[in-house]
Amino acid sequence: MxxxxxxxxxxxxxxxxxVGHGLIEQLSQDGERNIIAIDLKPVDESIxxxxxxxxxxxxxDKSLLDRLQSEFEIHTVFHLAALLSTRAEFTPELAHQVxxxxxxxxxxxxxxxxxxxxxxVKFLFPSSVAVYGLPDVSYKKKAGRVSERExxxxxxxxxxxxxxxxxxGRYYATHYRQLAADSERRGGVDFRSIRFPGLISAxxxxxxxxxxxxxxxxxxxxxxxxxxxxxxxxxxxxxxAMPDAIHALLTLASAPAASLTQTVYNITSFNPSAGEIRxxxxxxxxxxxxxxxxxxxxxxxxxxxxxxxxxxxxRRDWGFTxxxxxxxxxxxxxxxxxxxxxxx
Ligand code: AKB
Numbered sequence: 001m002x003x004x005x006x007x008x009x010x011x012x013x014x015x016x017x018x019v020g021h022g023l024i025e026q027l028s029q030d031g032e033r034n035i036i037a038i039d040l041k042p043v044d045e046s047i048x049x050x051x052x053x054x055x056x057x058x059x060x061d062k063s064l065l066d067r068l069q070s071e072f073e074i075h076t077v078f079h080l081a082a083l084l085s086t087r088a089e090f091t092p093e094l095a096h097q098v099x100x101x102x103x104x105x106x107x108x109x110x111x112x113x114x115x116x117x118x119x120x121v122k123f124l125f126p127s128s129v130a131v132y133g134l135p136d137v138s139y140k141k142k143a144g145r146v147s148e149r150e151x152x153x154x155x156x157x158x159x160x161x162x163x164x165x166x167x168x169g170r171y172y173a174t175h176y177r178q179l180a181a182d183s184e185r186r187g188g189v190d191f192r193s194i195r196f197p198g199l200i201s202a203x204x205x206x207x208x209x210x211x212x213x214x215x216x217x218x219x220x221x222x223x224x225x226x227x228x229x230x231x232x233x234x235x236x237x238x239x240x241a242m243p244d245a246i247h248a249l250l251t252l253a254s255a256p257a258a259s260l261t262q263t264v265y266n267i268t269s270f271n272p273s274a275g276e277i278r279x280x281x282x283x284x285x286x287x288x289x290x291x292x293x294x295x296x297x298x299x300x301x302x303x304x305x306x307x308x309x310x311x312x313x314x315r316r317d318w319g320f321t322x323x324x325x326x327x328x329x330x331x332x333x334x335x336x337x338x339x340x341x342x343x344x
Contacts, residue, residue, distance in 0.1 A: 006073045008117075009034040009052060013059055013106065014080030015043050018204045019126065022246040023078060024050050030250070036072055038064075039081070059102040065109050074113045076122040076253060079106050085130050085158040086298060087208030092157040099161035100168075107172045107189060114188025123173075124253050125193040127166050127264060129238060130159035130210075133304045146306040148195070148266055148313065155304045156210075166193050170263045192252050193264040197238035197271075197309065199245050200329070202337025210301045214239055214277050221281045221288035222338045228293040233275035235299070236307045238268035241329040244322045248314075255318035265314040269322035270329065271307055280326070284335050 010027065014020045015037035021044070027035055028050035035051040037043045043054035053072070057064040059081055068074065081102060088095030103125070110121040133153035134140040143151065154160050169191035176187035198211030205219045206212045213229050220227035240248075248267050272280075278290050314320035324333055338344075 007034045007052070008075045009036050009072045010076040010078070011036045011038070011068065011072070011074045011106075012078045012080060013038045013102075014082065015039045015047065015051075015054070016041060017080055018199060018201045018206055018242060019245060019249075020078075020080050021047055021204060022201070022242050023080070023249060026246050026250065036068070036074070059105055060097060062105075065105055068109060069112055069116075073117050074109070074121060075117070075119060076124070077106055077110055078124045078249065078253075079103060080126055082126075082161075083158065084206070084208040085128075085156045085210045085301065086212075088158040088161070089156060095157045096161060099158065100164060103165045103168060107168060107191075110189045111172065111176065111187055120188050120190040120257075122190045122192065122253055123169060124249055125165060125169050125191065126249070127162045127193045127195045128159065129195055129197050129305050129309065130154060130156055131163040131166070131195060132306050132309075133159065134306060135304075137303050140303060140305075140307055143306055145308045145310040146266075147310040148262065148264055151306070156301055162195075166264045169193060173263060190257060191263050192255075192260065194248055194252060194314075195264060195266050195309070196245055197240050197268045199240055199242050200334060201242040202334050203242075203341055210298050211237060211239070211305075213274060217274075217277060217290060218281055218334060218338060221285040221290065222342045222344060224285075224287070226289035226291070228291045229274055229278070230293065230295040231274050231299050231302050232294050233278070233292045234273055235302055236271055236273045237302060237305050238271045238307075238309050240267070240269040240322060241324040241333050243333060244269055244324055247323065248320055251320060252314075252318055260317050262313060262317070265311070265317070265320070266309040267311045267314050267320050267322070268309050269324055270326035272326055276326075280330050284330070 016039040024047045037051040083095040172189040173191040
């Protein structure tokens, strides 16, 4: 029998993604040894050594979930696997399967795990600014900093998926088997969710997101590739540097349950326009070729997302504070990281 059997473990789905990479590296640096990493493809070599176990598999595959149940004792789940907003529009039914049914499978696993080891399973779920749906740009400008209960009328399958999964998680944490005999009524899921803004990483380029224009612009400039931005120059939405997203997940995960007054939290760091991002990139890469060629359909999606979000609840309940404002994000994280990545 392997020596990792029944050690209290942390399960990470979507391990090869942008957030997955950063999270595994940080958890490993923090001394976490019992990481189970899952992705559709074999887990990247660069993070494999940091994991107790790596599995190439589909979270929709019941036999995979049965294996997780039989082989491991899971106390924390970071469920990162998802199809992002643009990609989900091309395959909405597949997005629903992965984003919703996949989440349901993981919540069920968390319930079963909690029943076996007798402790709540912390379930960290990355939701998104995509759950918001402002009717048009004029409402977007008037709405300003949107709070968690406002304008949750998403226009994308991804946004609908994320909003529904927020409610699924709250159900499993609070109402699961509510008609069962008291002795049986134990969800055992400690569901905690963050509505992430657009995330910008120095080490990976996202794929399939509608907020990807910021990352794409920076990475294209560093590779001296021309970039035609698919949104208007004046478009504004909340963003965050990837290290702050990882730090926020870990801070929420370690917060005492008693301090949390809600299951879903907004967070943000800065909300530049696409033109302001262009200006900063040109300052660093003066020969970059950056133009604006809006894709009307993708633009229409971003126009429904708020210019900014109110993250006061996260600051109050679990002490969220971003480490990087716009200037520091570029000067201290993005530019140095991208120069290292492309050896420039
Ligand atoms: C996307 O663009 O789909 C994601 C998101 C905003 O959650 N990055």
